[in-house]
Amino acid sequence: MDxxxxxxxxxxxxECWQRLGSRTVGRIVTRVGDVVDIFPVNYAVDGESLVLRTAEGNKLAELMVSNQVLFEVDDHDDxxxxxxxxxGTxxxxxxxxxxAAADALPLKPMVPTVKRNYVRITSESISGRLFALGEEPPRDGVQAY
Incomplete structure (x- = not known):
């Protein structure tokens, strides 16, 4: 990264969409009232939206109560x-x-359980960052702006 x-x-x-398409596991963040939850999920990119499958439970219930979500994917190497x-929503x-359209996507459960519910996240905004990893610069002296 020189x-x-x-x-x-x-x-x-x-590039954000390309990176999302290169992975299959991310995290969905839900909020119902004062309760914020985060769930790991597998997903597929479909145009400029995301599709996931889920079983009945807290995640699906929270998505039905409040449909505003965050979805995050990341990766790193040395x-x-x-x-x-x-x-999104x-x-x-x-x-x-x-x-049927969701079934045609390359989306299979990670865990061998029945997941009959499909959820589409329609993007309202997308943002991404790339970070060059390395040693922390000196804390003393003049810092670059």
Whole structure:
């Protein structure tokens, strides 16, 4: 990463979607009243939305009470790290056509349990950052602006 001058680079939306499409596991954040939860989920990118499957339970119940969510995916190696966050609206898929389209996506449960519920997260905004990893710079002396 010697060619990167700034250790933090803002990713364009297209690169954010590309990075989301390169992974299959992320985290969905829900909020109901004062309760905030985060759940690991597997997912698939479908255009500029995300689709996941879930069983009955807290995650689905929370999504039905408050459909505003955050979705985050990240990765790293020895040289770089990145993170992409989608702010969006979650909606349970209801029609046969919606479910059939979701079934055609490369989306299989991680855990061998029945997950009959499909949820689509429609993006309202997407942001991402790329981080060049390395040693902390000296804390004393003149700092670059």
């Amino acid at each position: 060619d990167i001058k700034d250790p933090v680079i803002v990713l364009e939306a297209a 040289a770089i790290a990145w993170s992409v966050v989608v702010r 979650a909606r349970r898929l209801e029609t046969e056509a919606e479910i």
